[in-house]
Amino acid sequence: MTENTQQQTAATPELPTQYAPAEVEGPLYERWVERGYFEADEKSDKPPYTIVIPPPNVTGSLHLGHAFEHTLIDALTRRKRMQGYETLWQPGMDHAGIATQNVVERELAKEGKSRHDLGREAFVERVWQWKAESGGQISGQMRRLGDGVAWSRERFTMDEGLSQAVQTIFKKLYDDELIYRAERIINWCPRCLTAISDIEVEYQDDDGELVSIRYGEGDAEIVVATTRAETMLGDTAVAVHPDDERYQHLIGTEIELPLTGRRIPVVADTHVDPAFGTGAVKVTPAHDPNDFEIGQRHSLPSIAVMDEHAVITVHGPFQGLDRLEARSAIVAALRAEGRIVAEKRPYTHSVGHCSRCKTTIEPRLSMQWWVKVGPLAKAAGDAVRDGKVKIHPQEMEKRYFDWVDNLHDWCISRQLWWGHRIPVWYGPNGEVVCVGPDEEPPAGEGWHQDTDVLDTWFSSGLWPFSTLGWPEQTESLAKFYPNSVLVTGYDILFFWVARMMMFGLYAMDGTPPFHTIALHGMVRDQNGKKMSKSFGNVVNPLDWMDEYGSDAVRFTLANGANPGVDVPIGEDWVKASRNFANKIWNATRFALMNGATIEGELPPAERLSATDRWILSRLNKTVAQVDAFYEDYQFAKLSDALYHFAWDEVFDWYVELSKTTFFAGGEQAKVSGRVLGEVLDVMLRLLHPIVPFVTEALWTTLTGRESLVIAEWPTDSGFRDDAAEAEIENLQKVVTEVRRFRADQGLQPGQKVPARLELDGTPLAAHEAAIRQLLRLQPEGEGFAATASLPVAGATVSLDLSGTIDVAAERKRLAKDLAAAEKEKAQAEAKLGNEAFLAKAPDNVVDKIRTRLAKADEDIARIQAQLERLPQG
Numbered sequence: 001m002t003e004n005t006q007q008q009t010a011a012t013p014e015l016p017t018q019y020a021p022a023e024v025e026g027p028l029y030e031r032w033v034e035r036g037y038f039e040a041d042e043k044s045d046k047p048p049y050t051i052v053i054p055p056p057n058v059t060g061s062l063h064l065g066h067a068f069e070h071t072l073i074d075a076l077t078r079r080k081r082m083q084g085y086e087t088l089w090q091p092g093m094d095h096a097g098i099a100t101q102n103v104v105e106r107e108l109a110k111e112g113k114s115r116h117d118l119g120r121e122a123f124v125e126r127v128w129q130w131k132a133e134s135g136g137q138i139s140g141q142m143r144r145l146g147d148g149v150a151w152s153r154e155r156f157t158m159d160e161g162l163s164q165a166v167q168t169i170f171k172k173l174y175d176d177e178l179i180y181r182a183e184r185i186i187n188w189c190p191r192c193l194t195a196i197s198d199i200e201v202e203y204q205d206d207d208g209e210l211v212s213i214r215y216g217e218g219d220a221e222i223v224v225a226t227t228r229a230e231t232m233l234g235d236t237a238v239a240v241h242p243d244d245e246r247y248q249h250l251i252g253t254e255i256e257l258p259l260t261g262r263r264i265p266v267v268a269d270t271h272v273d274p275a276f277g278t279g280a281v282k283v284t285p286a287h288d289p290n291d292f293e294i295g296q297r298h299s300l301p302s303i304a305v306m307d308e309h310a311v312i313t314v315h316g317p318f319q320g321l322d323r324l325e326a327r328s329a330i331v332a333a334l335r336a337e338g339r340i341v342a343e344k345r346p347y348t349h350s351v352g353h354c355s356r357c358k359t360t361i362e363p364r365l366s367m368q369w370w371v372k373v374g375p376l377a378k379a380a381g382d383a384v385r386d387g388k389v390k391i392h393p394q395e396m397e398k399r400y401f402d403w404v405d406n407l408h409d410w411c412i413s414r415q416l417w418w419g420h421r422i423p424v425w426y427g428p429n430g431e432v433v434c435v436g437p438d439e440e441p442p443a444g445e446g447w448h449q450d451t452d453v454l455d456t457w458f459s460s461g462l463w464p465f466s467t468l469g470w471p472e473q474t475e476s477l478a479k480f481y482p483n484s485v486l487v488t489g490y491d492i493l494f495f496w497v498a499r500m501m502m503f504g505l506y507a508m509d510g511t512p513p514f515h516t517i518a519l520h521g522m523v524r525d526q527n528g529k530k531m532s533k534s535f536g537n538v539v540n541p542l543d544w545m546d547e548y549g550s551d552a553v554r555f556t557l558a559n560g561a562n563p564g565v566d567v568p569i570g571e572d573w574v575k576a577s578r579n580f581a582n583k584i585w586n587a588t589r590f591a592l593m594n595g596a597t598i599e600g601e602l603p604p605a606e607r608l609s610a611t612d613r614w615i616l617s618r619l620n621k622t623v624a625q626v627d628a629f630y631e632d633y634q635f636a637k638l639s640d641a642l643y644h645f646a647w648d649e650v651f652d653w654y655v656e657l658s659k660t661t662f663f664a665g666g667e668q669a670k671v672s673g674r675v676l677g678e679v680l681d682v683m684l685r686l687l688h689p690i691v692p693f694v695t696e697a698l699w700t701t702l703t704g705r706e707s708l709v710i711a712e713w714p715t716d717s718g719f720r721d722d723a724a725e726a727e728i729e730n731l732q733k734v735v736t737e738v739r740r741f742r743a744d745q746g747l748q749p750g751q752k753v754p755a756r757l758e759l760d761g762t763p764l765a766a767h768e769a770a771i772r773q774l775l776r777l778q779p780e781g782e783g784f785a786a787t788a789s790l791p792v793a794g795a796t797v798s799l800d801l802s803g804t805i806d807v808a809a810e811r812k813r814l815a816k817d818l819a820a821a822e823k824e825k826a827q828a829e830a831k832l833g834n835e836a837f838l839a840k841a842p843d844n845v846v847d848k849i850r851t852r853l854a855k856a857d858e859d860i861a862r863i864q865a866q867l868e869r870l871p872q873g
Helices: 021-034 064-082 097-110 120-133 138-145 160-175 229-234 289-298 323-336 374-385 394-404 456-460 475-480 490-507 541-548 550-559 571-593 610-631 635-664 667-687 692-703 722-744 763-775 807-832 835-840 843-869
Strands: 048-052 086-090 179-189 194-196 201-217 220-226 237-240 254-257 262-268 280-283 340-354 362-371 390-392 424-426 432-434 483-489 514-520 523-525 567-569 753-758 788-792 795-799
Touching (some): 021 138, 021 550, 021 692, 048 064, 048 475, 064 138, 064 541, 160 179, 160 432, 179 289, 201 229, 201 254, 201 323, 220 237, 220 280, 323 340, 374 490, 394 490, 541 550, 541 571, 550 567, 550 635, 550 692, 571 635, 571 667, 610 667, 610 763, 635 722, 635 763, 722 763, 722 788, 722 795
Parallel strands (some): 048 086, 523 567
Antiparallel strands (some): 201 220, 201 340, 424 432, 753 795, 788 795
16 A cells, blocks of 8 residues: 555554543644655755745734644645655744734833834834744644644844745836825724725624705705815815606705815716715715715815824814714714704614724825836736636636726825835935835935835735745755645735735746635534624633644544534534544554554455455545545545544454454455554645644554654555455344344343344355354354344344343333324325415424424334334233
């Protein structure tokens, strides 16, 4: 099945009686790192396999989303490493501009200081100090999870090399006229005091107010409605649709703007929906993106009425008020003048919030730096359309195209101190100079650098190639670019993936940053609810690792990972995965105690029992199945296939069926020991990428070899034995049916029962000893009188239950159960026969009743069969 070239050590240690993850995981991981298993050699002649880590924030700690994503990436890279690829899992962290600056500013606030007290240079130095002392704790947590990253290559988006890459691409984009500076409406956070991009705005339904205000007087009167009355101070027009007959006499005239003493024009614009509200809208070009566009079309002035803290700046009675205070005061003033036509409270509407601090966003006119995304986005879309890049699952392509095909220019400047400062200098006479990494900035009196920094996503958009040394043409870049696959959540398809596609194609001469984008869902709680501190359902994966082991957490996450679909997870599922790890440990320990070995060649098929041939046939089919699932990123299916093969087929059937052989000893016991060793060897290799710790401990004990990390991945040898599989399937039918009958009769699992097995002339005759052992069946002996006979799979099992159960009590119990089932059936039939009920009931309710009826029919048939099988008397 595989040929492992590692040297076997002289001694094979015994396994402890119990698996203790806390004692195994840490030392194993440090050994892997010390031996350099996860490092990647750019000079190697092996084919490359590259995945970059979605860089976690330097401020962050490991949450379940990280653990989920890292488990999938680690599984992919471990398998490829075992397959002989030069595998690079590139680690690193993001400088997280807004989040990190907020953390350090909060620390300063505890000292009674602000960043302005320190000054820019000293503040930035303070952030670097914080990073050295407190940042990056997630790196240690990644080790706990078992992440097989190339630690020697760890990068940071603010390190020297990546900073050079940022400056290089900014200069290139600027020179190609794809970066420009312009005054436009941006999303402004009054708490973080910076612009943020559209995709960093979270919308939620808030309870506000909708106020209808009368502008003008008499025949020159128009009613407009707004949820932000404070912005009326900046209105410079009222817009109506050019075809709206109600307002034809007003188009081109001016009307009075209440409270301001100003008169504003009425303009005709097709943006206005005449059927919505009064068909007239107030136009505030400095505080609304749609109004800004109307203002541009009609050459309207833009009047800013708020500062960066969302405090009113317009001279008058409202100056100095916060926007919410001003809103109430302005509505009160309008009410006093008789200008309020209608008020609705609460008025639920969608409101944008800063994704980081949850403050309500304020649209604001501001001078900012922008990327002209048109040609970049087209290239990013074409790369997927032309098949250069595959998106998995394919149905996610539509979301990708909806984004890149409708992408607006990207605001890349942020009003922060922590980040990549924009490499543009302004001169005393209006000069503007963009400086590349190898150029000296202009010097002399009056020259100064732009104070803004770049959006964090600008630097992380370079991640697939900047981490490999770009703009230098390094050996690593030549070896590992493009990346093989990007594994990330669908929730950052727009934040990050589209940015990398645009920058990768632009910087690398049309070569996309990766061949495949494998999208996964989000981790949710066991009820499918989003995890949130406000819901009280957030889980710290480290707590689960402490309690159940990292393998249990990893297996639980992988077992729920269907492509592009959200993943529910609960502690009970982690416990079940812990039980699986324990089962693997205990079964392997039993196997080793009973002669399981990989020594010597696997015996030829003619020397193998049907049971041996069956498990080897099933093993090869599992190898092929797991490989297919990996290639399709079907982690849930491959985990489920491995679980059932290991637990059901190997441990519950093969090991149990082989016990009689092992206990008997002799040549056949040696043959089965070699087969069991082969099965465990391959099974542990298959499981290793998902559960690396327990499999490493077991495999090195079984084989005496160095490490599973560098072992060869199993391959399908092509061995199949359909006849053996059919034979063992019939054996399983016999055992399962008799076990069910025993349970129905109330027999304890270990209770022995006299039985006659009629197996002559069937392949099952060779398995009589194993069948008797599994079913606790004694020889029939003298006085044997069959009270029940079970024909199944061409064999007949006759049992003598006299003296083992209280027949009268069992009849009474079954009669009670039968009556309950018949009552359930009658109730279900009555509802399904009621036409009035069927006409009103929802489909799901009717389906449930049909299911209940089918279940009742099954129960009735089962109980009646049990009654018939009971001894008479």
